[in-house]
Every structure is written in structure tokens, then in C-alpha cells.
Amino acid sequence: MTTLTHPPKPTTRPPVRRTKPTALSKWRRRFPLLPALIFTIVVTQLPFVATLVISTFQWNILRPDERRFTGLSNYTLVFTDERLRHAVLNTVVLTASVVVLSVLLGLGLALLLDRRFRGRGLARTLLIAPFLVMPVAAALLWKHAIYNPDYGLLNGTLNAVYRLFGAENGPTVDWISTFPMPALVIALVWQWTPFMMLILLAGLQAQPGDVLEAARVDGASALQTFRHITLPHLRQYIELGIVLGSIFVVQTFDAVFTITQGGPGSQTTNLPYEIYLTMFRKFEYGQAAAAGVIVVIGSIVIATFALRVVASLFREEASR
Amino acid sequence: MSAQATATVVRRPRRRKRNDDPGQAPRLSPLWTFVAWLATLAFFAPVAWMVLTAFHQEADAATNPPSLLAPLTLDQFSLLLERDITPYLLNSAMASVFSTLLVLALAVPAAYALSIKPVEKWTDVMFFFLSTKFLPLIAALLPIYMIVKDIGMLDNIWTLVLLYTAMNLPIAVWMMRSFLAEVPKEILEAAEVDGAGLPTVLLRVVAPVAMPGLAATSLICFIFSWNEFMFAVNLTATQASPAPVFLVGFITNEGLFLARLCAAATLVSLPVLIAGFAAQDKLVRGLSLGAVK
Numbered sequence: 001m002t003t004l005t006h007p008p009k010p011t012t013r014p015p016v017r018r019t020k021p022t023a024l025s026k027w028r029r030r031f032p033l034l035p036a037l038i039f040t041i042v043v044t045q046l047p048f049v050a051t052l053v054i055s056t057f058q059w060n061i062l063r064p065d066e067r068r069f070t071g072l073s074n075y076t077l078v079f080t081d082e083r084l085r086h087a088v089l090n091t092v093v094l095t096a097s098v099v100v101l102s103v104l105l106g107l108g109l110a111l112l113l114d115r116r117f118r119g120r121g122l123a124r125t126l127l128i129a130p131f132l133v134m135p136v137a138a139a140l141l142w143k144h145a146i147y148n149p150d151y152g153l154l155n156g157t158l159n160a161v162y163r164l165f166g167a168e169n170g171p172t173v174d175w176i177s178t179f180p181m182p183a184l185v186i187a188l189v190w191q192w193t194p195f196m197m198l199i200l201l202a203g204l205q206a207q208p209g210d211v212l213e214a215a216r217v218d219g220a221s222a223l224q225t226f227r228h229i230t231l232p233h234l235r236q237y238i239e240l241g242i243v244l245g246s247i248f249v250v251q252t253f254d255a256v257f258t259i260t261q262g263g264p265g266s267q268t269t270n271l272p273y274e275i276y277l278t279m280f281r282k283f284e285y286g287q288a289a290a291a292g293v294i295v296v297i298g299s300i301v302i303a304t305f306a307l308r309v310v311a312s313l314f315r316e317e318a319s320r
Numbered sequence: 321m322s323a324q325a326t327a328t329v330v331r332r333p334r335r336r337k338r339n340d341d342p343g344q345a346p347r348l349s350p351l352w353t354f355v356a357w358l359a360t361l362a363f364f365a366p367v368a369w370m371v372l373t374a375f376h377q378e379a380d381a382a383t384n385p386p387s388l389l390a391p392l393t394l395d396q397f398s399l400l401l402e403r404d405i406t407p408y409l410l411n412s413a414m415a416s417v418f419s420t421l422l423v424l425a426l427a428v429p430a431a432y433a434l435s436i437k438p439v440e441k442w443t444d445v446m447f448f449f450l451s452t453k454f455l456p457l458i459a460a461l462l463p464i465y466m467i468v469k470d471i472g473m474l475d476n477i478w479t480l481v482l483l484y485t486a487m488n489l490p491i492a493v494w495m496m497r498s499f500l501a502e503v504p505k506e507i508l509e510a511a512e513v514d515g516a517g518l519p520t521v522l523l524r525v526v527a528p529v530a531m532p533g534l535a536a537t538s539l540i541c542f543i544f545s546w547n548e549f550m551f552a553v554n555l556t557a558t559q560a561s562p563a564p565v566f567l568v569g570f571i572t573n574e575g576l577f578l579a580r581l582c583a584a585a586t587l588v589s590l591p592v593l594i595a596g597f598a599a600q601d602k603l604v605r606g607l608s609l610g611a612v613k
Contacts, residue, residue, distance in 0.1 A: 026439075029438075030433065033433035036493060037448075039426055040490070048460060050462075050466075109360075112356040113356070115345060116346070117347065117348040119357070126363070126367075131596070133585070133593070134588050135547055136567045136568075138366075138585075141369075141370050142366070144578055145369060145578060151384050151386075160386070193363065199608055202604045202612045237612065247453075247454055250456065251457060253458065288462055289462055293459065296455055303451060303454035
């Protein structure tokens with residue numbers, strides 16, 4: 001944390017008060033902040049301390065007599081566990097593919113929506129709908145209404161197209177069991193692309209108009225303008241989209257829970273779902289806590305980048 | 321200082337961006353307009369399909385090839401209401417509304433102490449709030465589950481209210497700070513010199529600038545609480561379950577009613593769709609924690 005919080009330059013205040021602030025006036029300033037600060041510490045920080053403590057116990061709720069302190073053995077177990085290593089890999093694959101694909105698609109859509117065309121406002125409204133549909137509802141929609149082999153929209157459309165060309169029937173593909181990870185990725189990309197588009201569109205629209213105008217006057221081609229002006233300007237917005245997206249997508253629970261239940265086998269079990277299984281199916285509290293601590297450490301690594309990006313945008317805003 | 325004077329000074333022109341004048345944005349060629357609309361419709365198709373199927377009979381919903389032109393009906397919605405989706409929706413409404421109110425009650429004073437009368441090291445405090453948002457909820461589930469079980473608060477709507485408050489508080493603090501930071505310092509100081517008390521300053525100077533921000537913050541917090549799934553499904557059972565838990569019954573393929581599922585999905589998504597469309601302009605600022613305007 002300390003490395004990240006280069007404080008933005010405090011806006012210079014005219015010297016209204018000349019006396020040095022007393023302890024009392026300092027506390028008077030702090031007072032409105034305290035309820036929120038205390039609430040956050042109690043509800044978000046204490047559970048993590050508890051997780052840390054639980055992770056050093058052998059603790060299965062089905063065998064309460066055998067609860068004892070075991071030091072770091074849960075971590076050894078977690079690191080050597082085949083299922084868990086698989087879950088780590090799945091989490092990385094899932095997060096990386098969802099974030100990269102939705103940033104690319106979001107960038108494409110943002111570039112189109114940055115221009116004027118007939119019905120641009122309506123198009124933008126329709127495009128953010130996937131992000132607003134309740135995630136569990138969206139997951140069920142993809143699972144049953146789109147991927148279902150018998151009556152899903154995907155096979156149904158294939159069938160209709162095949163019949164159009166005189167074939168008897170289209171292929172019957174069981175999308176979820178044949179391509180479990182891509183099925184999950186596509187459903188999530190659909191959900192997250194609008195998020196990326198909104199951030200990147202805001203970035204495009206914050207481009208200084210005079211620079212673009214100057215480039216046009218100087219006879220720069222559209223591609224040159226994009227490469228040398230738009231892309232460098234967009235960089236921090238792309239970074240912001242990537243880090244915020246990673247933070248949210250790493251935590252994906254509802255889509256895995258709904259679409260694949262981590263299957264077939266453990267092909268799509270990501271860390272949150274694996275922790276859930278350890279906790280509520282195997283009742284191994286100690287192991288679940290240890291896995292939780294590992295997820296937290298992983299998140300801190302991503303968050304370090306995230307905070308740096310947010311801090312740079314924040315500094316820029318504060319210095320305005 | 322009169323209210324009119326405040327209002328005129330407050331609405332000073334923002335830094336000029338290209339999009340302040342939409343006439344300057346270049347036009348898309350007809351070909352690219354076609355591409356843009358094709359992409360838009362492709363993205364919207366699943367939502368359209370969901371809504372359309374919600375108005376179909378069960379027999380027309382699960383056909384292959386899909387029947388687009390089947391007669392429309394409201395049967396699925398009346399069936400859902402008969403099957404008691406209402407308590408779930410009410411639980412969702414309670415959890416989201418109360419947690420949003422609690423978030424605002426905590427975040428607004430905090431944002432005040434981080435912008436208008438900043439405490440020393442206020443940026444450190446900001447980044448502390450932000451860093452809590454980056455910790456994965458799943459890692460907190462176990463201790464929260466154990467504590468909540470111990471004090472007999474499982475399956476209780478107030479448990480969700482408290483957790484959603486903690487979940488949204490960092491976002492709200494960041495958003496509200498970015499709005500309160502727009503209150504012009506000169507006017508605040510002028511009001512103070514004129515001897516205006518704190519209530520007057522809050523009401524006459526801060527409130528007019530902060531109101532749109534307050535609305536945007538509430539909408540974002542409402543959306544996130546309404547859609548939350550993991551705490552809802554693991555900490556409630558029969559009494560306090562919100563809308564996402566109602567949908568869990570549709571996970572298995574066995575005996576699935578597709579039209580009813582689509583009706584349920586449409587119904588539970590409707591409040592957020594409306595809120596999101598209404599707050600479109602502010603959505604990006606909330607999602608980026610106030611970093612992007």
C-alpha cells in the first residue's frame with residue numbers, strides 16, 4: 001500500500017485560518033469519517049483475520065473432536081492438491097480469456113459508438129443491457145435458452161439454416177459438455193463487454209478535440225491518428241478496464257455455479273467454486289480457509305497493479 | 321449569499337471535451353453503420369430472446385427450430401406470481417434499498433471528510449477503502465458464515481443488508497468524494513466568511529452540486545446489491561432469500577420450463593435494467609469508482 005499512495009498534490013487552500021489546528025479541531029474533522037471507517041474495518045477486515053487463524057487449524061465440521069492447530073499443513077495440502085492446482089489454472093484461463101476478449105470487443109464497439117450514426121443513442125442503450133441483466137439470470141439464459149442441445153437457440157438456428165439448404169436436420173451439439181470452458185467464457189464475455197465499452201467510450205470522448213483537429217489538418221490518415229494519438233491516450237483507460245475486469249472476473253461464482261457446476265469433472269472449477277465446495281460439500285474449514293488466503297494473496301498482486309492505475313487517473317483528476 | 325448567486329456560479333462551464341459538441345464527432349460511413357448495428361443486435365439478441373420467450377406458451381418456447389412468431393401470452397408471469405416469486409422480490413427490494421440507505425448514511429459524511437474538509441492523509445484513507453473492494457468475497461464467506469450462524473442471524477434479511485453495505489461502501493465513498501470535490505472551494509469559503517452556519521452551507525452550497533451524484537451513487541449501490549448472488553445463496557434458506565435464489569430452482573435440466581425461466585429472468589432483471597438505463601450517463605463513473613467521467 002505504502003508504495004502506491006503517492007498523495008495527489010493537495011489543492012492549495014487560501015489561508016483562511018491562521019491558527020494551528022488543535023487536537024480538538026482535528027478530531028472534529030475526523031468525526032464524519034469514523035462511522036464508515038469503523039464499519040469497514042469490522043465487517044471486511046476482521047473476517048480476513050479470522051480466515052487466517054482458521055487456515056492454521058485442522059477443522060472438519062463433521063469431525064468436531066479432531067479440531068487442532070496444525071500450523072501450515074493446510075497450505076502444504078492445498079499446494080499439493082491436484083484439484084486445487086487445477087482450480088488455479090482454470091481461474092487464470094477463465095479470467096484472462098474473458099478480460100482480453102471483452103476488452104477487444106469493447107474497444108471495437110467503443111470506436112464505432114464514438115462516431116455519429118443513425119440511432120447511436122439507442123444502440124448504446126441496447127448494448128449495455130447484457131451488463132444489467134442479473135448475472136444468475138444471464139447464466140441460466142445461456143445454459144438453457146442458448147446452449148441446450150435440444151431446444152437451445154444455437155442448435156435451433158443451425159437447424160433452421162441447414163433445413164433452408166435442404167438438409168434433413170442440423171447437427172445436435174451439446175455445447176456445454178463438449179466445450180465447457182469456451183461456453184463459460186462466451187457467456188461471461190457477453191456480460192462484461194458492455195462494461196469495457198463504457199469505460200473505453202468515456203476514454204475516447206475525453207480526447208482533446210484540438211489535437212485530433214490538428215492531426216487532421218496536418219493530413220494524418222485515420223490509422224496514423226489512431227496509432228499515435230488515440231491509442232496512447234486510451235492506454236490508461238484500457239489498463240483500468242483490464243484491472244477492474246480482472247478483479248471482478250476472478251471472483252466469478254454465479255456463472256460457474258449455474259452453467260457447469262465446475263464440470264465436467266473439474267474442467268471448469270475455478271477457485272471461488274472450489275472453495276465453496278471445500279466449505280459446504282467437504283466441510284473442510286481449515287483447507288477452505290487456506291485456499292481463501294491464497295486467493296487473497298493472488299488478488300493483492302492484481303490489486304497492486306489496479307491501485308497504481310487508479311492512482312494515476314486519480315492524480316490527474318486531483319491536479320485539474 | 322443568495323441562492324440564485326450560488327446556482328449561477330456553481331454551473332460554471334466544465335473543461336471542454338470534444339463530445340461537448342456532438343456535431344464535431346465524425347460520421348460513420350453506411351457500411352460501418354451497418355456493422356455497428358449488426359454488432360449491437362448480436363449483443364442484444366439473447367436479451368430479446370429472453371423477453372420474447374417470456375411471453376410465449378411453454379409449448380412454443382422449447383421448439384427446434386425456434387418459433388419466433390408464436391402467439392404472445394402473459395400466462396408465465398401470472399404463473400410466477402402464483403408460485404410466490406413475490407416474497408423473493410420483496411426480500412431483494414428490502415436488502416437493496418436498506419443497504420443503499422445505510423451506505424449513503426455512512427459514505428456521505430465520510431466523503432465530506434475526504435473532500436470538503438479533508439482530514440490529514442485523506443488519500444491514504446481513500447486507498448484503504450479501495451483496497452477492501454479488491455479482496456475477494458469468497459475468502460470472507462467462511463468466517464462470516466460461522467459468525468452469522470453463531471449469533472443466529474442466518475436466513476435473516478438484515479445480515480444481507482449489512483454485508484451489502486460493506487460491499488458497496490468503498491464504491492460509494494469514492495463516487496461521493498469525486499462529486500463533492502466539484503463543489504467550488506471559493507463559494508464554500510465565501511459562505512464561511514459571510515458567517516453561514518454548517519446547515520446553510522450544506523443545504524445551499526453542497527446539496528445542489530451533490531444531488532446528481534447522490535442519485536447516481538444510490539443507483540450503482542442498488543444495482544450491485546440487487547444482483548449479488550454468493551452471499552444470498554449461502555446465507556439464506558427460506559425466509560430471507562432474495563430474487564437470485566429463486567432462480568436457483570431453474571439450474572437443473574430435468575423438467576425445465578423454459579418460458580417460465582425466461583419470464584422469471586425478465587422479471588428479476590427489470591428493476592436493474594430500468595435503473596441502469598436511467599443512470600446510463602453516470603454508470604461509467606460508478607463502475608470506474610469515480611475515476612472516469
